Amino acid sequence: MKTVNWGILGAAKFAREHMARAIHEAEGARLLALATSDPAKAEGFRAFCPDLKVHASYEALLADPGVDAVYIPLPNHLHVEWTRKAMEAGKHVLTEKPIALRAAEIDPLIALRDRTGLFATEAYMIxxxxxxxxxxxxxxxxxxxxxxxxxxxxxxxxxxxxxxxxxxxxxxxxxxxxxxxxxxxxxxxxxxxxxxxxxxxxxxxxxxxxxxxxxxxxxxxxxxxxxxxxxxxxxxxxxxxxxxxxxxxxxxxxxxxxxxxxxxxxxxxxxxxxxxxxxxxxxxxxxNQVEAFGRRIRDGAAYPWSLEDARxxxxxxxxxxxxxxxxxx
CATH class of the missing domain: 3.30.360.10 (Dihydrodipicolinate Reductase; domain 2)
Incomplete structure (x- = not known):
């Protein structure tokens, strides 16, 4: 099984307490990198992932060739922008809900997904x-x-x-x-x-x-x-x-x-x-969400929540x- 290497944009509390741990523990996944301008915020992540690579900017993480997929837990108004930038950098993307603040904002993300062949979706864990x-x-x-x-x-x-x-x-x-x-x-x-x-x-x-x-x-x-x-x-x-x-x-x-x-x-x-x-x-x-995401990008397996569902x-x-x-x- 090919391991999916994950990067996280931002040291959000929710990411530290839930999603980063899920990525770290999930079968077929590896928490590789975190982007934060505050090194102190990375310590909570390193407590359970000591070999974590820390980038000082979001752009640096997106430029990291070792990162396959990006998880985005940023404030809501930044979701569309950084989902787009992550896909343009060649990364698969899992973005926290709501992925956009208006339905029409999701249409360009759907088009970019279809054009690039990358997988992008909203983190709708339920x-x-x-x-x-x-x-x-x-x-x-x-x-x-x-x-x-x-x-x-x-x-x-x-x-x-x-x-x-x-x-x-x-x-x-x-x-x-x-x-x-x-x-x-x-x-x-x-x-x-x-x-x-x-x-x-x-x-x-x-x-x-x-x-x-x-x-x-x-x-x-x-x-x-x-x-x-x-x-x-x-x-x-x-x-x-x-x-x-x-x-x-x-x-x-x-x-x-x-x-x-x-x-x-x-x-x-x-x-x-x-x-x-x-x-x-x-x-x-x-x-479960992380593992299903991995199966989707590795094997093309069915995934229960699409950008169209989020729209x-x-x-x-x-x-x-x-x-x-x-x-x-």
């Missing part, structure tokens, strides 16, 4: 978790009948950290870019549904949305269904997704931060039948903002 893969399978098999309704909730409270990039408009902050991609994209991925009508209610602070409620009519292969979603950066932590069908419902616990928020489980409830629960305590969605979710996010009704608490 589709690599068996909790979500099992849910998609159950829905496709008709285990709860035709879907009639779905709802998603994702919230946390970061009001005590006003300098956080999620609380700053100039870095593409807000609950919708940060976690709306999960609330909206996950339901799209499971059902194949897209919004045909949508309205949203949004609360803003300092130019970023801190609460958003979406109500939509979705159209999928199984027909039309209703959908509601809530995201917030000002409410206590909550994560839940429910799919309701004609013959029962499926509830996902810890759907987005599996293992951190709680144990990942799929609960299926059907009238007249025993409740069905599947647990996934040891699943590693970030490592579909971003198009829904665009509609959420376009249909905004600004509210106050």
């Amino acid at each position: 589709v690599h978790h068996p909790q979500w893969q099992r849910t998609q399978q159950l829905v496709a098999e008709g285990a709860i009948g035709r879907i009639l309704h779905a709802d998603a909730a994702f919230s946390y409270d970061n009001r005590a950290d006003p300098g956080n990039i999620r609380n700053r408009p100039e870095t593409g902050g807000g609950s919708i870019p940060d976690i709306g991609v999960y609330a909206y994209g996950s339901v799209r991925w499971v059902t194949g549904g897209e919004p045909v009508a949508l309205r949203s209610r949004i609360v803003r602070e300092n130019g970023v949305d801190v609460f958003a409620q979406v109500v939509a009519d979705m159209e999928g292969p199984g027909g039309r269904f209703t959908y509601t979603a809530m995201t917030s950066m000002r409410l206590p932590a909550r994560q839940e997704v429910v799919f309701q069908g004609e013959a029962g419902l499926i509830r996902l616990t810890a759907p987005f931060n599996a293992g951190l928020f709680g144990e990942a489980r799929v609960h299926m409830f059907r009238p007249g039948q025993p409740d069905h629960v599947e647990r996934f305590p040891g699943a590693r969605q970030y490592r 579909g979710t971003q198009a829904m996010i665009d509609r959420v903002f376009e249909g905004e009704m600004t509210l106050g608490y």
Whole structure:
């Protein structure tokens, strides 16, 4: 098996705590290089990867011939620019969500991917978790009948950290870019549904949305269904997704931060039948993502999330903002 050598642009906390470790531990992957202008920030990475090569600039890492693939955890407003630059440097690219702040910004990335033959995609890790893969399978098999309704909730409270990039408009902050991609994209991925009508209610602070409620009519292969979603950066932590069908419902616990928020489980409830629960305590969605990326660029294996998928979710996010009704608490 050919090892994929990875480089990371920026010493982000999330990269240090999650993705860098996943790359380091993944089969067929090697964490080779990090780009940061602050050598002190590299020490947290060297704690588990002592032979890490450190470049003083993003450009230097992209010029490194030993790097095959680049992971980009930069602030949201920099994702498109550095995804493009990485592909132009001949690197495969995995960019944190949201890969863009408008759907149209993804079109040039798709064209560049197709022109170069490189693989580039959004780091949408949940589709690599068996909790979500099992849910998609159950829905496709008709285990709860035709879907009639779905709802998603994702919230946390970061009001005590006003300098956080999620609380700053100039870095593409807000609950919708940060976690709306999960609330909206996950339901799209499971059902194949897209919004045909949508309205949203949004609360803003300092130019970023801190609460958003979406109500939509979705159209999928199984027909039309209703959908509601809530995201917030000002409410206590909550994560839940429910799919309701004609013959029962499926509830996902810890759907987005599996293992951190709680144990990942799929609960299926059907009238007249025993409740069905599947647990996934040891699943590693970030490592799974890295290994799937490696299989894709080595062997052309199927990969469950494309730039087109990311564009579909971003198009829904665009509609959420376009249909905004600004509210106050």
